Amino acid sequence: MSNHSILEILGPVMIGPSSSHTAGAVRLGQLARGINGKPFSRVLVGLHGSFAKTYRGHGTDKALIAGLMGFAPDDERIRDSLAIAKTKGLAYSFTEIELEDMHPNTARIVFYNDDHSSLEVTGSSIGGGQVLIQKIDETPLSFTGSYPTLIIDHIDRRGIISEITTLLARYAINIATMHVSRTQKNKNAILMIEADQEFPEVLKKDLNEVRDIHAVRILNLKEAPHVSQC
Amino acid sequence: MYRSAEELVAMARSKHCLISDIVLTKELELYEKDARQTYEELGKIYEVMKHSAYGAIEDPKRYRGKIIGDEARLMEDYSRKEGTYLGPVASHAMAMAFSTSLVNAAMGRICAAPTAGASGILPAALITAEEMFHHEEKEILDALLTASAVGELIASSATLSGAQGGCQAETGTAAAMAAAALVQLRGGSPEACFNAAGIAIKNILGLVCDPIAGLVESPCAKRNASGVMNALASAEMALAGVMSLIPFDEMVLTMKQVGSQLPASLRETSLGGIAITPTAKALEKKIL
Numbered sequence: 001m002s003n004h005s006i007l008e009i010l011g012p013v014m015i016g017p018s019s020s021h022t023a024g025a026v027r028l029g030q031l032a033r034g035i036n037g038k039p040f041s042r043v044l045v046g047l048h049g050s051f052a053k054t055y056r057g058h059g060t061d062k063a064l065i066a067g068l069m070g071f072a073p074d075d076e077r078i079r080d081s082l083a084i085a086k087t088k089g090l091a092y093s094f095t096e097i098e099l100e101d102m103h104p105n106t107a108r109i110v111f112y113n114d115d116h117s118s119l120e121v122t123g124s125s126i127g128g129g130q131v132l133i134q135k136i137d138e139t140p141l142s143f144t145g146s147y148p149t150l151i152i153d154h155i156d157r158r159g160i161i162s163e164i165t166t167l168l169a170r171y172a173i174n175i176a177t178m179h180v181s182r183t184q185k186n187k188n189a190i191l192m193i194e195a196d197q198e199f200p201e202v203l204k205k206d207l208n209e210v211r212d213i214h215a216v217r218i219l220n221l222k223e224a225p226h227v228s229q230c
Numbered sequence: 231m232y233r234s235a236e237e238l239v240a241m242a243r244s245k246h247c248l249i250s251d252i253v254l255t256k257e258l259e260l261y262e263k264d265a266r267q268t269y270e271e272l273g274k275i276y277e278v279m280k281h282s283a284y285g286a287i288e289d290p291k292r293y294r295g296k297i298i299g300d301e302a303r304l305m306e307d308y309s310r311k312e313g314t315y316l317g318p319v320a321s322h323a324m325a326m327a328f329s330t331s332l333v334n335a336a337m338g339r340i341c342a343a344p345t346a347g348a349s350g351i352l353p354a355a356l357i358t359a360e361e362m363f364h365h366e367e368k369e370i371l372d373a374l375l376t377a378s379a380v381g382e383l384i385a386s387s388a389t390l391s392g393a394q395g396g397c398q399a400e401t402g403t404a405a406a407m408a409a410a411a412l413v414q415l416r417g418g419s420p421e422a423c424f425n426a427a428g429i430a431i432k433n434i435l436g437l438v439c440d441p442i443a444g445l446v447e448s449p450c451a452k453r454n455a456s457g458v459m460n461a462l463a464s465a466e467m468a469l470a471g472v473m474s475l476i477p478f479d480e481m482v483l484t485m486k487q488v489g490s491q492l493p494a495s496l497r498e499t500s501l502g503g504i505a506i507t508p509t510a511k512a513l514e515k516k517i518l
Contacts, residue, residue: 006257007271009381009407010374013278013341016334016349017295017446023346057296057445057518059337079337127391129342 012129015078020105021051021058024125026078029067031133031145032109032121034219041089042112043068046097049104051125061094064107068092073129102134139181139190147176147194149219150203155212156182156189163210164191171203188214231256235383235424235478242420249410249420250375257375272371275341279330279353282340286332287325295335295447296517302328305455319358323462324455326354331451344381344390347446348404350454352377355408355461359415369415376414377407380427387479388486392439393498395489401450401457402437402485405430406478408461413468428474430464431481436488438496440503443514449504 014023045064047055055061059079066081067073069090077084085092099106103124111119122135133143136151143149154160161180168175174196182189198220207216232238232252241252257268286293286302293302302325308314309321330350334340343352356370381390384403389395409426418426434457442448468474474481495502504510 004382004385005261006253006268006375006378006382009378009385010272010275010343010352011341013275013339014346015337016340016346017337019342019346022337023342054444057443062337074339076339 008128012073014073014129015063015076018058019129020125020127021054021060022063022078023073023129024105024127024131025051025060025063025107026067026071026073026075027129027145028107028123028125028131029064029109030070030072030221031067031131031219032111032123033068033070034145034221035121035133035136035151035217036111036113036119037217038111038113038115038117038119040111040113042091043093044110044112045092045094046108046110047094048097048099048102048106048108051105051107052096055094064109065090065092068109103132106134108135136190139183139188141179141181141190141192143179143192143194145219145221147196148198150191150193150195150199151217151219152191152193152207152213153215154189154191154210155214156184156186157212160210160212161191164207164213167203167206167210168193168195171200173197173199173203233386235380235427238379238383239420239424248372248376248414249379249423250372250414253375253379254372269368269371272374273367275343276356276367276370276374278339278341279343280357282330282333282338282349283326283353283357284329285338286329286336290332293329293332293336293338295332295451296445297442297513298332298335298447298451301451301455302326302332319362320459320462322361323354323358323458326357327351327454327458328451330354331447331454335445335447335451343377344385344403344407345392345400347392347450348400348454348457350451351401351404351457351461352408352411354454354458355412356415358458358462359412363415365415373411373415376423377411380407380410380424383479384482384485387482389489391498395486396492396497397437397439397450397453398431398434398485399489400439401453402431402434404454405434405457405460405464408458409464409468412461412465416465416469418465418469422468424478425472425474426461426464426468428476428478428481429467429472430460431478431485432474432476433460433464435481435485436492438492438503439498440496440505441498441500442505442510443518444498444500444505 066078105125305325327350406427409430410423
């Protein structure tokens with residue numbers, strides 16, 4: 001059975017020229033900005049594969065910086081985003097990088113935050129404007145941002161998952177998918193949850209009170225799905 | 231619901247309705263939307279299409295690519311001359327297709343239909359119909375629904391990606407979508423809509439994807455202009471009663487098979503075809 005919404009075929013409405021190299025890159029920047037969640041004034045963007053080879057021709061650099069400033073994929077300011085970044089005091093630099101076993105349209109974005117912390121987000125543009133976040137710092141993850149997403153840095157401790165899901169149940173949030181990954185037993189772990197409805201901001205406060213939770217990120221970026229590619 | 235054009239046509243025939251009526255019902259059931267919301271979304275899409283189809287005709291300085299730039303304006307000027315082969319309608323339709331391709335190349339706003347690289351064809355076809363026959367907006371939006379059904383069937387059974395299926399998957403799909411829409415707008419039957427779509431695919435079967443310097447500019451823009459001609463010609467054939475001897479569903483599977491038989495060098499890698507001609511290589515050196 002064919003199951004594509006008409007908006008997947010007639011869309012996305014986007015800034016050209018390429019859904020994977022332009023629209024997907026904006027979306028990647030937007031998502032990375034949401035994951036970082038803090039004010040920043042400098043980014044270092046590493047481009048891998050086809051992104052590295054063709055970014056100027058497709059405006060991938062303008063698209064990523066636009067997304068990092070929070071612009072949407074159909075925002076006409078994208079073509080002027082590098083100049084806008086300068087006026088906003090956002091410093092950026094692009095380098096070509098080689099990553100092992102990564103999709104050809106992959107970017108690694110390093111945020112230098114105003115509170116002197118830094119964060120690295122690696123993600124790929126997988127076609128039709130759709131993206132996949134692959135890594136936050138060194139932790140492998142996999143999510144698209146098409147669903148409201150909750151990301152929790154915590155210590156791998158017995159019972160902590162149940163404390164988190166109990167809180168979600170209290171806010172009547174239905175979990176669509178859930179993934180836990182850890183670097184080592186009893187050490188740092190990341191929990192990623194995708195839900196059908198948006199996560200309320202007040203949830204963040206409650207989660208921050210749970211013992212052994214270090215950071216809570218809520219991403220409520222929603223967008224119509226699409227399958228077209230170019 | 232339906233899995234093929236054959237089933238979709240059978241449903242439309244038994245309910246004595248248009249393809250677009252079936253598509254709308256499915257959209258509302260699957261995505262829990264209401265009709266008003268869906269027509270609003272389609273209306274916004276058509277607005278974006280109109281802007282892109284006129285952008286480079288009205289403001290040719292703003293919308294230029296790195297290797298293309300004057301095509302929309304040249305075609306529009308030519309469409310006002312006497313003694314042209316196809317008359318003003320065809321040249322104007324090509325001007326509009328060029329315009330969207332130029333807006334896309336210049337980082338303007340377009341609607342990927344079904345892709346950014348092939349985004350010029352469907353707008354040019356629909357606006358041609360609206361300008362000639364003064365359709366109500368609802369009729370145009372219904373034609374968009376029918377076009378989306380054609381695109382959806384191709385997405386489900388084959389591919390819309392130039393990297394996977396070559397240019398036939400992008401501009402071929404767009405021309406097939408536009409052809410079906412044009413037939414519905416002139417009162418053609420659901421069968422005739424898919425005859426037009428099948429003929430449009432047949433006309434460009436095997437078309438390779440070989441962009442100069444990897445940019446979505448050349449030969450893409452010209453294939454958008456000729457793509458709207460393909461859509462108009464296929465619609466005229468179907469409206470005249472010409473059948474697609476090979477049914478649409480079989481054409482889609484054929485397109486998929488031909489796409490997978492294309493070597494990687496002819497699937498959006500710029501390692502073959504036009505992209506490696508001496509002139510293309512010289513252009514590439516100049517702009518990059």
